Amino acid sequence: MSIAQALLEALESLNGNKMRSSLTVLGIVIGVAAVIAMLAVGNGAQESITGSISSIGTNLLFVFRGGPDQARGPGGRTQGGSGNNDRPLTLADAEAIADPFAAPSVAAVAPIIQGSNTITFGGENTTTSISGVTETFQAVRNMEVEEGEFINQEHELGRMSVVVLGPETADKLFGHHDGIVGETVRIEGQPFRVIGVLVAKGGGSMGSEDDAAYVPFTTAQARLLKRNARDQVDVIFAQATSAESVTQASDEISNILRQRHRTPVGEDDFTVFTQADFLETFETITGVLTIFLGGIAGISLLVGGIGIMNIMLVSVTERTREIGLRKALGARKRDILLQFLTESSLLSMIGGIIGIMFGWLIAFIVGKVATATGNNFTPIVGADAIILSTSFSAIIGLFFGIYPASRAASLEPVEALRYE
Amino acid sequence: MDWVIEARSLVKTYKMGEIEVNALRGVSFTIERGEVISIMGPSGSGKSTMMNTLGCLDRPTSGEYILDGESVGDMDDDQLASVRNRKVGFVFQSFNLLSRLTAVGNVELPLRYAGMTEGRRARAQAALEAVGLKDRMNHRPYELSGGQQQRVAVARSLVNNPAIIMADEPTGNLDSKVGREIMNLLLNLNKDRGTTLIIVTHDPKIAEQTQRVIRLRDGEIDPDYEITGIIKR
Structure with missing residues (x-):
């Protein structure tokens, strides 16, 4: 058959x-x-x-405290008190990386300190991630402001109590995210004036990027997120000059930090993460x-x-x-x-x-x-x-x-x- | 002589648990081509075993069985299947038609297993015509009467032009009138085509219509009855 x-x-x-x-x-x-x-x-x-x-921003590099074997997630929330002997990253480190002669492949650097705090407005309150950021952060992370402005150097120098809200956070507090610039919210009881609201980026699977609040680095350092070491930062974001130069930028940053932290190769007390690493x-x-x-x-x-x-x-x-x-x-x-x-x-x-x-x-x-x-x-x-x-x-x-x-x-x- | 069947001291032993049952105890006989023979005997006489052996459904334990010039005793299963397909046509008491298939589909089955790819339908239709079912070709078994179903079965048995047709109580499930018709059909096919016809029955009226009776008793041929059978013709 x-x-x-x-x-x-x-x-x-x-x-x-x-x-x-x-x-x-x-x-x-x-x-x-x-x-x-x-x-x-x-x-x-x-x-x-x-x-x-990918939407986080192309050519992006992340520098965390701690060797590769103890690197944490991108949130970096567990960084500060990890209680090890690794030297923390500092503002000076960030400035060194930003040096165009020492690191020609790095276009911009944005150090941040990050923590979680409760924000209140009227009767509403929400707990969200608060980042102390510098002016460069906006460019490095492709932040777009829907209304108002982002944190600039003036806010930083004046340690001003201003905040830029993510649209989701704004929604939680105000029920809407337009027309709230100029309002005053309280973070840990301290008043902060809202100077801007960010454009929604959509559901990030690594914690919504839209549910966040950004304050000037100096303000956060002095009043919100106190750190043990002086000028300590949690994460340094760096932007490579191009997608091709990401690896090179990573090497340059590593070299600078090794020199500054006096660590031999292989015993790094910091970790440089690239977008590719994250994707992987x-x-x-x-x-x-x-x-x-x-x-x-x-x-x-x-x-x-x-x-x-x-x-x-x-x-x-x-x-x-x-x-x-x-x-x-x-x-x-x-x-x-x-x-x-x-x-x-x-x-x-x-x-x-x-x-x-x-x-x-x-x-x-x-x-x-x-x-x-x-x-x-x-x-x-x-x-x-x-x-x-x-x-x-x-x-x-x-x-x-x-x-x-x-x-x-x-x-x-x-x-x-x-x-x- | 032109023997279509030569059986020499056929022995068939079954093992039922520990006990050995001798269903056939050395049976020898010959059947001429074109003969009409009935095999009779009370139940337990080895009648079914005889039919299974002659129909190549089973191998004898010992002895020699030559069907249409082929020695069946030492064939493997597939060779036996091939012999059944080419040389034996079966007609069963309970018709054994496949209810999913039409009459012509049922008749085609042996041709399928013969590996025939073209002209099957025509052959099957011709066989159905020969049994007088020209206008029932595309009916399914349940749409046919008992007599018609048995006619389909007869058509199926002869479609491959076998050397012998083995009919096991072919009229057992039919009333006497229809039974007679089927008997006449089988006898006429024998007359027209010269196909050897072996009918297993316990009905003396059927046996009477055959040329010779082989009567089994306790796994052996009853010598008296065989003699009378031959004398009768």
Whole structure:
């Protein structure tokens, strides 16, 4: 018998038991749909995080205190009191890095100190990250002001009590983020005049960039975020002159800091992170996430496969007489084997195809829901997911079909014909 | 002589747990091409075993069985399948049609397993015409009467032009009138085509219509009855 004939016969046979076939297919449909949807969501998350990292600003470098083995996340909140012997980063370090002769690949430098504080306005209060920043911060981090102005040198020199709010923080305090310039909010009880509101950047996956408040560096240093060492900074942001010079800028910064901190190579008490490092880290994390989700989905696919095996076994028992008859009429072992394998593969293939469409639909709906709730997140159904789940479901159909099929094929015709 | 079947001291032993059952204890006989033979015997006489062995569904434990010039005893499963496909046509008591397939689809089955790719439908249609079911070709078994179903089964048994047709109680599930029709159909096919016909039955009326009766008792041929059978013709 040819494959085409076997396929046709398998279709006839599956069609003869529609309810059972469709229920069996359902197992695979759910499995494949889960794989597709999970991978789509995972890929989407990865893309979204990658996107938000890119939106932080190109050519960006981050300098943290502590050697590479103890580097913290970009928030740097745990930096100050880590209690180790590493020398903290200071304003002087930042100024040294900003020296165009020592570090020609560095275009701009923005040291910050960062902490978390409660801001109140009237009866509303919210806890958010407060950063003490310099004028250069705006350029380095691509901050755009929607209303008012950003912190400038004048504010810094005067240690003025002014604050620039992220749009989300403004919303939390005022219920809106327009027309609030000139209002006074309180941070730790101290009054700060709002001088600007930032443009919304959208959902950053590394903590919303929109929920933040920025005050002049000097003000923060003196009044809000006190640090042990004089002129201590938490993070130094540096901008390379171009995307190509990021690595070079990283080397230059490392050299300057090694000289200043008198540390030998390999025993750095600071860490220079580039955008690429971040992307790599997050891609690793989301990769693990995707594999994890895909693994769970894969298990449901496996369960679907066991369902196929179950049904095929029932089907073999039920059709013992038919198998006996076919053998009496001259069917060889491999004819019977082919017949049942075709049926099980067909089941899983149909399930795979429906599952792909279904999974696509789920991913689409997840994307719609995410967009509707204000998250900038689009699941991505990749060709790899489709190929993976299709081939996996076909393999499952074959694998779980082999045992029932070989049982059918090895039936003795005499016994099979006698079966009632 | 032109023997279509030569059986020499066929022995078939089954193991049922610890006990060995001798279903056939050294049966020898020959059947001429074109003969109509009935195999009779009470239940437990080895009748079914005989039919399974002659139909190549099973191998004898010892002895020699030559069907249409091919020695069946030492063939493997696939070779046996091929012999069944080419040389044996089966008609069962319970018809054994596949309900999913139409009449012509059922008749086509042996041709499929013969590896025939073209002209199957025409051959199957011709076989159905020969059994008088020209206008029922595309009906499914449940749309046919018992007699019609058995006609489809007969058409299926002869579509591959086999050397022998093995009919196991072919009229057992039919009323006597329809049973007679099926018997006549089988006998006429034998007359027209010269196909050897072996009917397993316990109905003496059926046996009467055959040229010779092989009567089994306790796994052996009952010598008295065989003699009377031959004398009768």
